[in-house]
Amino acid sequence: KAGVTQTPRYLIKTRGQQVTLSCSPISGHRSVSWYQQTPGQGLQFLFEYFSETQRNKGNFPGRFSGRQFSNSRSEMNVSTLELGDSALYLCASSGATEETQYFGPGTRLLVL
Amino acid sequence: AQSVTQLDSHVSVSEGTPVLLRCNYSSSYSPSLFWYVQHPNKGLQLLLKYTSAATLVKGINGFEAEFKKSETSFHLTKPSAHMSDAAEYFCVVSVYGGSQGNLIFGKGTKLSVKP
Numbered sequence: 001k002a003g004v005t006q007t008p009r010y011l012i013k014t015r016g017q018q019v020t021l022s023c024s025p026i027s028g029h030r031s032v033s034w035y036q037q038t039p040g041q042g043l044q045f046l047f048e049y050f051s052e053t054q055r056n057k058g059n060f061p062g063r064f065s066g067r068q069f070s071n072s073r074s075e076m077n078v079s080t081l082e083l084g085d086s087a088l089y090l091c092a093s094s095g096a097t098e099e100t101q102y103f104g105p106g107t108r109l110l111v112l
Numbered sequence: 113a114q115s116v117t118q119l120d121s122h123v124s125v126s127e128g129t130p131v132l133l134r135c136n137y138s139s140s141y142s143p144s145l146f147w148y149v150q151h152p153n154k155g156l157q158l159l160l161k162y163t164s165a166a167t168l169v170k171g172i173n174g175f176e177a178e179f180k181k182s183e184t185s186f187h188l189t190k191p192s193a194h195m196s197d198a199a200e201y202f203c204v205v206s207v208y209g210g211s212q213g214n215l216i217f218g219k220g221t222k223l224s225v226k227p
Contacts, residue, residue, distance in 0.1 A: 004155075033213060042220065043202070045213030056213055090155055094214075099144050099163075099206045101215060103156040 001026055004093050004104035012110045018079040021107045025072050025093030031055075032074040033101060034066060037088040046089075049074050050096075078109075086111045114139045114207045118218035126226045131175075131190040133221045135203030138184065144206035145186045146215070147177055151199045159201075162186060173197070198225045 005024045013019050025032050033056075034046040045058040049068035066076040072093075078085055088108050092101035119134040137143060144163045148156040160171025167179045177188045186203060203218040 006155075033215075035213075043217040045215075048213060058213060092156075099214065100146070100158060100161055102158065103148070105155040108153070 004091060004102055006089075006091055006104040006107050008107060009105065010108050010110075012112065013081050014112050015081055015083060017081050018077065019081060019109060020075055020077045021089055021091075021109075023074045023076075023091035023093075023104060025074070025091075026102055029093035029095050029102075030072050031094045031096065032068060032072065033092045033094075034074070034076050035090045035092070036060075037090060037106070038086075043090070046076065081111045083111050085109065114143065114205050114216050116145075116203045116205045116216055116218040118201075118203050118221050120221050121219065122222045122224070124224040124226065125193045127195055128192050131188070131193045131197065131223065133188040133201050133203075133223065135186045135188065135218060136184050137186055137203070137205050139205060145177075145179065146204040146206070147171065147175070147186075147188050148202045148204060149199045150202065150220075156202065159188070193223075193225045195225050195227065198223055 007022045031050045033048040036044045047066050048056040052068045063079045068074045088106045090106045092103045094101045115138045117136045146161045147159040149159050150156050159175050160169045162169045162179045170176045175190045179186050200220045200222050202220050205216045
């Protein structure tokens with residue numbers, strides 16, 4: 001079974017721009033969670049989608065949004081980028097009845 | 113509230129010597145606990161998970177962890193370190209929703225392995 005894939009792997013943007021990151025879960029997994037990882041704050045939960053519905057949301061501003069498609073693929077969008085948004089963005093998928101989350105390789109975003 | 117505390121931010125061992133990464137948890141019910149490993153510039157890989165079936169859990173790459181309810185600990189061990197074990201390790205507890213999501217992560221322990 002293929003693992004979780006994320007595209008692109010690396011991104012460089014400038015302040016004020018917006019960015020869209022993509023995540024394809026493991027086949028059959030319907031839950032996708034997104035995390036931001038920075039050296040200072042560690043791993044922080046952004047949101048979780050299940051069957052195209054946002055099921056859970058972390059404490060991030062509204063500039064961070066996401067969605068999930070009928071094939072369970074998910075995208076997250078960050079608008080009006082700030083320097084502090086530079087981070088590794090990880091997505092993870094899990095089965096409907098499973099607590100274990102399987103992570104993708106991440107997208108490293110650098111905001112200049 | 114559920115939480116995990118990784119007691120060491122950095123552990124350094126010599127190749128071939130044992131590894132001990134310490135984790136304490138706080139949970140109001142019997143938790144599910146995980147250890148993940150992250151190599152530089154990579155995502156998180158599941159090492160092992162505890163879900164109350166057995167207190168000693170064996171994972172990949174020779175790692176194992178023991179759940180001790182009386183000590184609220186879930187320490188990760190490996191008998192003999194290998195250079196490829198150098199990475200950051202996260203102890204994680206599963207929760208049920210909320211603004212922190214379904215997983216609560218410890219702050220991580222960086223493992224260095226000296227030749």
